Amino acid sequence: MKSHWYSKELAALKRSGRFRAPIMADAGAFDMASNDYLCLAHRKKLLKRACKRVEKYPWHAPKSSLFVGGYHPIHEDFEAALCSANGFEKGSVAGSGFMANLGLIEALVRRKDTLFIDESYHASGMVAAKLSQGEVVTFRHNDMKDLIEKIDACGATGRRIIAVEGIYSMEGDRVPREIFEIADWFDAILIVDEAHSSGTIGPNLLGVFDAYNIKPQPNHIKMGTLGKAYGSYGAYILSSEEIISFLYNRAKPLIYATAPSLLDIALAHEGFEYITKKRKKYLEKIQKLKNVVKESVGEEPDGMIVPVSMPDIKTAMEIAEMLRAHGYEVGVIRPPTVSKPILRVILRTCIEPKDYRMVFELIAERLG
Numbered sequence: 001m002k003s004h005w006y007s008k009e010l011a012a013l014k015r016s017g018r019f020r021a022p023i024m025a026d027a028g029a030f031d032m033a034s035n036d037y038l039c040l041a042h043r044k045k046l047l048k049r050a051c052k053r054v055e056k057y058p059w060h061a062p063k064s065s066l067f068v069g070g071y072h073p074i075h076e077d078f079e080a081a082l083c084s085a086n087g088f089e090k091g092s093v094a095g096s097g098f099m100a101n102l103g104l105i106e107a108l109v110r111r112k113d114t115l116f117i118d119e120s121y122h123a124s125g126m127v128a129a130k131l132s133q134g135e136v137v138t139f140r141h142n143d144m145k146d147l148i149e150k151i152d153a154c155g156a157t158g159r160r161i162i163a164v165e166g167i168y169s170m171e172g173d174r175v176p177r178e179i180f181e182i183a184d185w186f187d188a189i190l191i192v193d194e195a196h197s198s199g200t201i202g203p204n205l206l207g208v209f210d211a212y213n214i215k216p217q218p219n220h221i222k223m224g225t226l227g228k229a230y231g232s233y234g235a236y237i238l239s240s241e242e243i244i245s246f247l248y249n250r251a252k253p254l255i256y257a258t259a260p261s262l263l264d265i266a267l268a269h270e271g272f273e274y275i276t277k278k279r280k281k282y283l284e285k286i287q288k289l290k291n292v293v294k295e296s297v298g299e300e301p302d303g304m305i306v307p308v309s310m311p312d313i314k315t316a317m318e319i320a321e322m323l324r325a326h327g328y329e330v331g332v333i334r335p336p337t338v339s340k341p342i343l344r345v346i347l348r349t350c351i352e353p354k355d356y357r358m359v360f361e362l363i364a365e366r367l368g
Helices: 007-016 044-055 066-070 073-086 097-108 123-131 144-153 178-185 241-250 262-277 279-297 313-325 353-367
Strands: 030-032 090-094 114-118 135-139 160-165 189-193 220-225 235-239 305-309 328-333 342-346
Touching: 030 353, 044 262, 073 090, 073 235, 073 262, 090 097, 090 241, 097 123, 097 160, 097 189, 097 220, 097 235, 097 241, 114 123, 114 144, 135 144, 144 178, 160 178, 178 189, 235 241, 262 279, 279 305, 279 353, 313 328, 313 342, 313 353, 328 353, 342 353
Parallel strands: 030 328, 114 135, 114 160, 160 189, 189 220
Antiparallel strands: 090 235, 220 235, 305 342, 328 342
C-alpha cells in the first residue's frame, strides 16, 4: 500500500528547494563541508590507541545510564582531563551536543527564571527553550546592547540565564568578550556552546574562554562537542560542581539515556591529547588558511567557518554542484536553518591553501 501520510508536505518541500536527503561523503573529493576541522577523523593511529584504552577493561560498552552503573573510568578520565585543561571544577560527558544543550537548558531554566538566548543559537537550544519552565527572551544576534536592554526590561524575580555560542555555526562569527562582563553585571548564569570554537581558536585551541583569557567562574558553563575538532562523537559539559550535580539530578538526556559510548569518549580523549601535543603546528596551519580567506573575500574569519551569501536557493545548489564537478564539497545551508541561503565553506587543516583559493575564485566567477 502506497504511503500518503506526508506526501503533500514532502512535495511542498521539494517545490521550495528545502527538501533534504542524506549525503554520502565523496572519499575522492576535497571535503570542505564537514566539521572535522583538524582532520582527526582520518588519523587511524588515534583510533587504534582508543581501542587499546577500551580493551583494558572487561567490557567495551557502557551498558546503562550514568546513574545505573554506566559511568566508566574512561568517562571519568576524560572529564578530569577537560576540567584540568579548561580550568573548571567539574565535568560530565553527554551523548551528543544536541542532548547536552537539551539537558542544560531544559533543566536549568526553572519557574520564575528567564533565559536570554541569542537568536542564532543552535536548534537544540531553541528546542530546549520551548520545553523550559521559565520565560524565554531572544536577543538580536551578537547584539550586546539589545541583550542589556532586554535584561533591564525583564521583571522576573528568578535566575537569569544567558545562552550564547563561542563561534556560531552558520554566521561563523565569535561571541563578543563583553558577554562575560554582562553576565557578571546581572549576576547571570552564562552558557557558552563551544561546539565550533573548542579546538579551533585560542592560544591553546581551547575555545573562547582561552581566546579571551577568561578564568572560569561559578556562573560559567562550557558545553562542547566531540564530533568536530576532536574527531569523534559525543559531548561534554563543564561547570561548577554545584551545577553538574544539579544536572545529574534534573537533566533528562543525562538521566534517561545510556551513557556515552566508551570507544567514542576514548577516541575524543586521544584526539584532545593529540591537539594539545601538536598545538603549535595547528595554530600555524589555521592562520595560513585564514590568510587565504582574507585575501579571497577581504575579511579574516573568526573561526573555521566561512559563510558565503547566495542570492537564492537555486543559485546555491548550482554553485555547489559546479564545485562538486571540480572535486570540492561544500555545504549548502538553506532556510529555515538560515534566513537566506549560504554556501558554508569549512576550513580544514589537511587541505592546502591553494585549494581554498581556487574554491573562492570559482564562487566569485560564478556570482559575477
